[in-house]
Amino acid sequence: MSIVNDQLEVWEVFIQSKSGLPHIHAGSVHASDIEMALQNARDIYTRRGEGTSIWVVPTTAISASNPLDNDMLFDPSNDKMYRLPTFYLMPEGAKHI
């Protein structure tokens, strides 16, 4: 049996909890347009002052990397250790560096 989807579009919600901090994914909401998505996100994810700013994005607009590619994609580049500060030798007695 096919089920009619009458539950509106899905939007991903990102909340900034304090100014200066990044927006963090909170969950999703259903809404027919941006205005409703923002309103629903406010009602559902910020009932206790959790937010200073909300972003909503249609779920279909998000592209995600494939976890199966993780080894290749997030190769830590062990052969490029010069990217880390600990790679460098500092002279004895050097301070604040």
Next chain:
Amino acid sequence: MNLLQEVTSDVFQDKIDQGEYIEPKDTMPEDYRKHLIRQMSQHAHSEVIGMQPEGNWITRAPSLRAKQILLAKIQDEGGHGLYLYSATETLGISRSEMIEQLHSGKAKYSSIFNYPALNWADIGAIGWLVDGAAIVNQVSLQRTSYGPYSRAMVRICKEESFHQRQGYEIMTRMMRGTKEQQQMAQDAMNRWWWPSLMMFGPHDNDSPNSNNAIKWKIKRESNDELRQKFIDKTIPQALLIGLTIPDEFYKLDEKTGHYTIGKINWDEFHNVIKGNGPCNKQRLKHHKKYHQEGAWVREAAEAYSKKQKSKLK
């Protein structure tokens, strides 16, 4: 199982054993996905159906303060349902399918909500005992292996302790009140105590879904372990405000420091799950009615959105 499935399943189990979380796009055994959909949608439905017994008391709350608190609590329950639907949708099932499964009876909800809230003391008992039992379960589920479920639980637990405290406050105030109020509180305790203990599900030996759930770390503690935690926390709270435990066999085991209780009536539990509880039909009928009567709102919203989009073209 073919070779590929076996390899996948070994890799998956290794990940679980190392304490890693599973995210929506990760490879997972079909049974893991199915188990989560069943458990999480049931959890979501329970939050939403759970609004009904309490909603019944909004217009009859004894003070403006009590009414405001009850409204906020019920709004939270709706919110918790939505966090959980949102998390379940990441497993590839739509909200419409979940609602359809609730309406057809394929998906269940916690049978505790098939008991009626008869008077104001029940609102106290529900917050204190029912939400109290739910918290014990949900605190444990914060470490469940599926990322979106775990994150929803963290959010829910932050909000839930207000629910339990407001319930205990109602019970405390009634126990400090008139004789009639004390009797009402005790009566609510008598009716909600055993069903609350049943919320943790059958004993470990009789729990058909538990083995895989523990192996996959969907469940982190067994039904009986969680129930014991609830009992040990709640009995002293009851005694503190002068309530009697409606169990002539309960006692504190001095050696272990744990309370032991009498036998749980599992016939009642299974009977309510089968649909023969006091309010099963009413709860589902109510949900269907408002879902259907709200259809025009969703249709109107979509029509409006379409019109706005066509204006932009």
